[in-house]
Amino acid sequence: MIRYLLLLVVFVISLHALSNSEILKRADGLIKSSSQSDQFRAYNDYKSLYLRSIMNDSTKLKINSLKGIVKSGKKLHIDISTYEKELKKLTPKKKYTKPKQIVKKRSDTSKKIRIRSSHKLKSVTWKENNLVLSFDKKLTNNQINYFTLYDNKNKRFKYIFDIHASMLNKSQNLRKDGISRIKLGQYKPNTLRLVIENRSKIKINFKKESKNLVIKIQSNSKKQKTSFTPVNLNQYKTVVIDAGHGGKDPGAVGYKKYREKIVVSKIANELKKILKSRGYKVFMTRDRDKFVKLSRRTKFANKKNAHIFVSIHANAVGKKIANKVHGIETYFLSPSRSERAKKIASKENSADLSDMNLYGKNSFLNLLNHHNILASNKLAIDVQRGMLGALNKKYKGVKDGGVREGPFWVLVGAQMPSVLIEVGFITHPKEAKRLVDNNYRKTMARGMADGIQRYFANCK
Ligand SMILES: [Zn+2]
Structure with missing residues (x-):
C-alpha cells in the first residue's frame, strides 16, 4: 500500500498543473479509447484523482475516481479489488454494477465464445519438476491450447500454452535449471501465454487437476540438478545498462563544454560496478566511447534476456x-503526448533518425505492452526514489524532477521493463560541476542500484 501511495504521490506531482475536473474530463475521454495505452493513462489519471480526493476530503471525487480505477483497471487486468471494496462501501444504496461482459458471436452460431475470461490465475508454484498454475475456478478442456514450434532464428524449441484466463500481475520469468527460459504473461486481454523454451528437445506433459494446471517438464540435460532456483536472488537478475550517446554523437554539451556522453558513461560504469558487487549479471550496451545505434541497444538487451533495461542520459x-x-x-x-515529454524525447531521439523510420509512429504505439508500461513505471519510481534518497543525504539542493512518461525511441523494442534516467542538467553550472565529480556520481549510482534492488524485491 505504501508503494501504491507513493505511486500516487508521484502522479499527483506530475499532474499538479491540471485541475481535478480537467483531469477527470481527460480520463473519462481516455477510458473510451480502445487502445491499451490510453486505458493505462486513464487508470493513472483516476488514481491521482483518488489521492486528491483523500487530501481534499471529497466524497464525490472519491466515488468518481474509484469508478474509473475499477473500470480501467479491469480492462488492464490490474488487481483493483481493494478499490472495488471501497467503492461498494461508499455507494451502499445504489448497487454498483459491473461493466457488462462482452459476448462475441461467431457467424457459426453453434460456437459462441465468451471474449472476457472470468478465470483468474492465483499462483504459480514449482513442485519438483511440475509447474503448477492455480486458478480461481475449475478449468475446462477448451480453455487450454497447447502447441509446439521450433524457433529457427534463435535455435530453440518452444512449448506454448495459451490459456483462456487472466492474471493479476505482470509477466514473469520462471527459472528452472536445465531449461533455457520459461515465460508467463498476458498475451491477449483474455489469454495467458506460457512459453517454455529450450535449446534441445524436452518432454512436456500436462494435466488438469480441478483448479490447477500441472505441467511436467523433463529436460534431457545431464547437468540438471534436483534443486530449484529461487527467483528473487540477485545473481539470476540480468541488468542491461545503456550509457547514452557515444563516439561521433556527444549528446548534450553543457557548462564548460562538459559532454553528456562522458558523464553518463562514468555513471553507467559506477552502476555496473555496484550491481556486480551485489551479485547481479550486468551488461553494457557500450563500455567505451563508441557510437551505437538506438535500435541496437534494445536488441542487445533482448538478446541478453535482460530483466530490466536502464538508459542513462x-x-x-x-x-x-x-x-x-x-x-x-x-x-x-509511454505514448505520452505532453509537449514537455516530446521536447526531451526529440532531443534524445535525434542522434539516430533511421530508427524512427524503422519503427514509424503507429507501430511504435503497437509495440507498447501495458504490462511493461506498468512495470517500467514502478521501476522508474524506485530508481528515482533511490537516487534522491542517496543524494539528499550528502548534497544540498538536489532537485527531484519526478517520474515522467515519454516516447523515447531508445526504449522502444525493449521486451523488458525499461527506464531512461536524466541524471541532471549538464547546462546548469552547479549541477554540471556535480556531474563531473566522482563522489557525486558514485553516490548517485549507489542510489540507482538501491532503487533497482527495491524494484526486484517488490516484483515477485
Ligand atoms: Zn541523452
Whole structure:
C-alpha cells in the first residue's frame, strides 16, 4: 500500500498543473479509447484523482475516481479489488454494477465464445519438476491450447500454452535449471501465454487437476540438478545498462563544454560496478566511447534476456535559462503526448533518425505492452526514489524532477521493463560541476542500484 501511495504521490506531482475536473474530463475521454495505452493513462489519471480526493476530503471525487480505477483497471487486468471494496462501501444504496461482459458471436452460431475470461490465475508454484498454475475456478478442456514450434532464428524449441484466463500481475520469468527460459504473461486481454523454451528437445506433459494446471517438464540435460532456483536472488537478475550517446554523437554539451556522453558513461560504469558487487549479471550496451545505434541497444538487451533495461542520459537547456533549470528525472516509455515529454524525447531521439523510420509512429504505439508500461513505471519510481534518497543525504539542493512518461525511441523494442534516467542538467553550472565529480556520481549510482534492488524485491 505504501508503494501504491507513493505511486500516487508521484502522479499527483506530475499532474499538479491540471485541475481535478480537467483531469477527470481527460480520463473519462481516455477510458473510451480502445487502445491499451490510453486505458493505462486513464487508470493513472483516476488514481491521482483518488489521492486528491483523500487530501481534499471529497466524497464525490472519491466515488468518481474509484469508478474509473475499477473500470480501467479491469480492462488492464490490474488487481483493483481493494478499490472495488471501497467503492461498494461508499455507494451502499445504489448497487454498483459491473461493466457488462462482452459476448462475441461467431457467424457459426453453434460456437459462441465468451471474449472476457472470468478465470483468474492465483499462483504459480514449482513442485519438483511440475509447474503448477492455480486458478480461481475449475478449468475446462477448451480453455487450454497447447502447441509446439521450433524457433529457427534463435535455435530453440518452444512449448506454448495459451490459456483462456487472466492474471493479476505482470509477466514473469520462471527459472528452472536445465531449461533455457520459461515465460508467463498476458498475451491477449483474455489469454495467458506460457512459453517454455529450450535449446534441445524436452518432454512436456500436462494435466488438469480441478483448479490447477500441472505441467511436467523433463529436460534431457545431464547437468540438471534436483534443486530449484529461487527467483528473487540477485545473481539470476540480468541488468542491461545503456550509457547514452557515444563516439561521433556527444549528446548534450553543457557548462564548460562538459559532454553528456562522458558523464553518463562514468555513471553507467559506477552502476555496473555496484550491481556486480551485489551479485547481479550486468551488461553494457557500450563500455567505451563508441557510437551505437538506438535500435541496437534494445536488441542487445533482448538478446541478453535482460530483466530490466536502464538508459542513462543527461539533460540540457538553452543558454538563456541554463542557470535556472536543473533536477533529476526518470522517464518510462509511454505514448505520452505532453509537449514537455516530446521536447526531451526529440532531443534524445535525434542522434539516430533511421530508427524512427524503422519503427514509424503507429507501430511504435503497437509495440507498447501495458504490462511493461506498468512495470517500467514502478521501476522508474524506485530508481528515482533511490537516487534522491542517496543524494539528499550528502548534497544540498538536489532537485527531484519526478517520474515522467515519454516516447523515447531508445526504449522502444525493449521486451523488458525499461527506464531512461536524466541524471541532471549538464547546462546548469552547479549541477554540471556535480556531474563531473566522482563522489557525486558514485553516490548517485549507489542510489540507482538501491532503487533497482527495491524494484526486484517488490516484483515477485
Ligand atoms: Zn541523452
